[in-house]
Amino acid sequence: MLLTDLTEEQLLAQALAGDEEAFTALYRRRQGPIFRFALHMSGSTQIAEEVTQDVFIFLLQRGADFDPARGALGAYLFGVARNYVRRALERSYSENALSSSVEDEAAALMTQCDPGEGIARHQASTAVWKAVLSLPEHYREVVVLCDLQELSYAQAAEAMGCAIGTIRSRLHRAHDILGKKLQRSAAASPGISGIAARCVS
Amino acid sequence: MTCREFKHMAASFSLRELAQQQDAPMFDHVENCAACEAWMAKQQGLNASLHTLRSLTAGLEAGPNVEGALLRVFRQGTPVANVSTTTAKLAVVAGTRTSAGVTERKSLVAPHSTPFALRLSRFFEVGAYAAVAAALLIALFLSVHLLRRGHDSPPIESKSLPAANVPVSSPAANLEEERASAAQVAPKRRYLGTSRAATLKPAHRQVIAPLAGNVTADEAQADADAGYVALMFCDPLSCASETQVVRMELPPSGGGASPGGQPQTADLVVGYDGVVRAVRFVN
Numbered sequence: 071m072l073l074t075d076l077t078e079e080q081l082l083a084q085a086l087a088g089d090e091e092a093f094t095a096l097y098r099r100r101q102g103p104i105f106r107f108a109l110h111m112s113g114s115t116q117i118a119e120e121v122t123q124d125v126f127i128f129l130l131q132r133g134a135d136f137d138p139a140r141g142a143l144g145a146y147l148f149g150v151a152r153n154y155v156r157r158a159l160e161r162s163y164s165e166n167a168l169s170s171s172v173e174d175e176a177a178a179l180m181t182q183c184d185p186g187e188g189i190a191r192h193q194a195s196t197a198v199w200k201a202v203l204s205l206p207e208h209y210r211e212v213v214v215l216c217d218l219q220e221l222s223y224a225q226a227a228e229a230m231g232c233a234i235g236t237i238r239s240r241l242h243r244a245h246d247i248l249g250k251k252l253q254r255s256a257a258a259s260p261g262i263s264g265i266a267a268r269c270v271s
Numbered sequence: 272m273t274c275r276e277f278k279h280m281a282a283s284f285s286l287r288e289l290a291q292q293q294d295a296p297m298f299d300h301v302e303n304c305a306a307c308e309a310w311m312a313k314q315q316g317l318n319a320s321l322h323t324l325r326s327l328t329a330g331l332e333a334g335p336n337v338e339g340a341l342l343r344v345f346r347q348g349t350p351v352a353n354v355s356t357t358t359a360k361l362a363v364v365a366g367t368r369t370s371a372g373v374t375e376r377k378s379l380v381a382p383h384s385t386p387f388a389l390r391l392s393r394f395f396e397v398g399a400y401a402a403v404a405a406a407l408l409i410a411l412f413l414s415v416h417l418l419r420r421g422h423d424s425p426p427i428e429s430k431s432l433p434a435a436n437v438p439v440s441s442p443a444a445n446l447e448e449e450r451a452s453a454a455q456v457a458p459k460r461r462y463l464g465t466s467r468a469a470t471l472k473p474a475h476r477q478v479i480a481p482l483a484g485n486v487t488a489d490e491a492q493a494d495a496d497a498g499y500v501a502l503m504f505c506d507p508l509s510c511a512s513e514t515q516v517v518r519m520e521l522p523p524s525g526g527g528a529s530p531g532g533q534p535q536t537a538d539l540v541v542g543y544d545g546v547v548r549a550v551r552f553v554n
């Protein structure tokens with residue numbers, strides 16, 4: 071049977087049994103979402119890579135504790151990542167490492183855009199990302215999980231260990247706050263909201 | 272659709288829970304309502320912005336160095352080579368691995384060095400907890416103390432009524448009774464933690480301090496059984512505490528005034544609480 075046909079739970083079992091290929095396959099399947107989650111939460115590539123590494127090391131150490139009956143492996147990994155992100159953010163806040171990282175990440179993103187729209191998308195994404203990063207942590211988590219990682223409410227609730235209703239209410243509130251923040255930033259630098267719409271089209 | 276109905280559905284729209292048929296009336300409504308249109312525009316702007324961010328970051332992944340480091344951990348458990356300046360803090364040691372699989376994997380993530388400011392803030396946090404605990408203890412102690420005090424303070428009000436007919440003017444006759452009542456009360460007071468009962472004295476032994484009427488202690492003792500009228504609220508116990516004799520002139524219009532309109536002089540036995548225990552008209 072090919073590794074691509076195996077479920078994540080099966081890959082984990084094989085990896086814990088010492089199968090390196092299974093571990094690599096699992097890592098490659100899951101590292102992207104974990105990395106992006108940490109990146110969106112922290113705004114720093116360094117922290118995101120550190121968290122990704124920590125999550126998979128944790129999986130090697132404590133993967134046997136994972137119980138498929140309690141939820142999917144993806145949600146479990148997001149839950150672990152969430153804790154590592156919190157820890158990393160605590161450290162970063164005290165070291166003031168986060169102050170200019172958003173600008174750097176946005177600049178990196180800009181290079182991936184079309185040259186014609188590069189600056190516009192850079193501005194739009196920077197404004198949105200700044201707004202997301204300025205949200206309180208529990209609101210930021212739901213925005214990142216549901217809006218940016220496109221998890222369902224059930225999966226997000228599993229990852230965060232709370233009820234679906236909590237996710238819904240937090241997301242609704244987070245959208246309210248984000249809307250106001252974006253409106254304010256649009257008023258400060260007109261054109262950003264229009265740019266965002268253009269990016270989508 | 273009214274604005275009220277629009278607002279009712281707004282949360283579901285914001286959470287993208289509505290099907291296309293369901294949100295069609297909302298779009299119809301915003302064509303005629305400026306306020307709802309502004310809200311809708313804000314939501315659409317937000318959704319577009321989030322979509323932009325999501326599409327821009329969709330392809331981002333961890334660098335190959337992370338995978339390399341993890342594979343090194345998986346293979347042999349030697350300390351991980353530096354992934355980045357931040358992950359350089361990680362030092363992972365894996366355990367032995369047999370052909371049957373990973374029998375023992377002992378990965379140790381070196382504790383991240385805590386910056387001094389964070390340690391300091393934790394110190395203050397612990398200090399704050401300790402201060403709050405100490406304040407609670409002190410408050411508890413004070414409240415218990417105050418409660419005890421409240422229990423110890425002598426009841427002034429109606430307890431004196433039953434013995435109100437005992438005249439202070441004849442302490443010799445009531446001495447035995449007073450002593451007996453004091454002896455009854457004393458153990459209880461001692462139990463409550465006060466030595467007030469030990470200070471109880473018979474009325475005729477009180478130190479009588481003249482205030483207004485220049486009455487000395489000897490004169491007061493001589494007048495002890497000379498026509499004092501006990502008032503209703505004087506019980507043996509409270510009358511046994513320290514008292515003072517005050518001579519004062521009652522105004523002519525008062526009840527004690529003489530029929531000729533002359534002011535009447537009277538001696539008042541006043542207790543420590545300011546309540547008059549007994550009265551005697553001098554003339």
